Amino acid sequence: MGKLQLPERLRWDHNAWYRRWLLRQLPSEAGTVLDVGCGLGELARSIRAGSVTAIDASERMIERAATTSSSVRWVHGDVFTRELGRFDVVTSEASLHHLPLREGLTRLKELTKPGGRLVVVGLYRLATPADVAMELVTLPANALVGLVKWLTGQRTGSHDPEMPVVWTAPALAEIRAAASEITPGARVRRRLFWRYTLVWDAPEVH
Numbered sequence: 001m002g003k004l005q006l007p008e009r010l011r012w013d014h015n016a017w018y019r020r021w022l023l024r025q026l027p028s029e030a031g032t033v034l035d036v037g038c039g040l041g042e043l044a045r046s047i048r049a050g051s052v053t054a055i056d057a058s059e060r061m062i063e064r065a066a067t068t069s070s071s072v073r074w075v076h077g078d079v080f081t082r083e084l085g086r087f088d089v090v091t092s093e094a095s096l097h098h099l100p101l102r103e104g105l106t107r108l109k110e111l112t113k114p115g116g117r118l119v120v121v122g123l124y125r126l127a128t129p130a131d132v133a134m135e136l137v138t139l140p141a142n143a144l145v146g147l148v149k150w151l152t153g154q155r156t157g158s159h160d161p162e163m164p165v166v167w168t169a170p171a172l173a174e175i176r177a178a179a180s181e182i183t184p185g186a187r188v189r190r191r192l193f194w195r196y197t198l199v200w201d202a203p204e205v206h
Contacts, residue, residue, distance in 0.1 A: 015093050015121065017195075018191065018195060019046065021121075022093060022119055022121055023046060025117065025119045026091075027089065027117065030048075030050070030088050030089045031050040031051070032050060032052075032053070032088045032089070032113075033047050033053070033088065033089040033091065034054075034087040034089070034111055035055070035091045035092075035093070036055055036079050036090060036092045036096075036108060036111075037055070037057075037079070037093070037096075037098060038054035038055060038056045038061070038062075038065060039095075040061060040065050040068075041065030041068060041069065041072065041074070043093045044069075044072045045069050045072060047091070049089070051073065052071070052072045053073040053087070054073070054074055054075065055075040055079055055082065056075075056076065057076075057079070059076045062074050062075070062076040079107060079111075084111060086110075086111055086112065086113040086116070087111055087116060088113055089118075090108050090111050090112045090116070090117075090118045091118075091120075092118075092119070092120045093120075094121060094195075096108070097122055097123045097168075097169040101170045105178055105179065105182045105183065106182050108120070112200075112202045114203060114204055115202060115203075115204040115205075117201050118183065118186075118198070118200040118202070119198070119199050120197065120198040121195055121196075122169070123169040124170060124171060124190075124194065124196050125168060125170060125171050125172075126171075127173065128171070128172075128173070131172065134190065138192050138193060175196060175198070176188050179198055185200065185201070186198050187199045187200070
């Protein structure tokens, strides 16, 4: 991914950086929410809704997440084959790149109710001069945030060793093309720290 390798004490969770943004995209009165690829459940536990379901393919991750909260419905399974129903909101935080892009985005769309919302924070691969130019901002910002967190005693180096790591991801152009085809009208934005965001509002059925 071209990511700067900071000393361990200066490494930090890039996904958590966008978590508050992601939570702000959820409707204030969301009834049902599904978090796909929940890992240890940090995002799922932060969601306020009528009911929250979180699914992950790792049985170990789900076992550990289930010990942290009884208010979330924790599901171990394959998101492609597990019968889950449809939800007012579907979230995916750094998990879509673990799936084939078009198939994964299509499945997230299928899980979103008409009138519902899909929110993705994902990783993209550096592939264009614009991506490389973004590194001129991202690399020093990444080091600076890591240093500030270390100096102020905030948690750094937070990647759990049991969490799967994928070193490849689709290019941003591929993501935008897939979104245009599968979730027309989706808002896709390039972000700092090797991330992009996607917000799609499913059309109402009339």
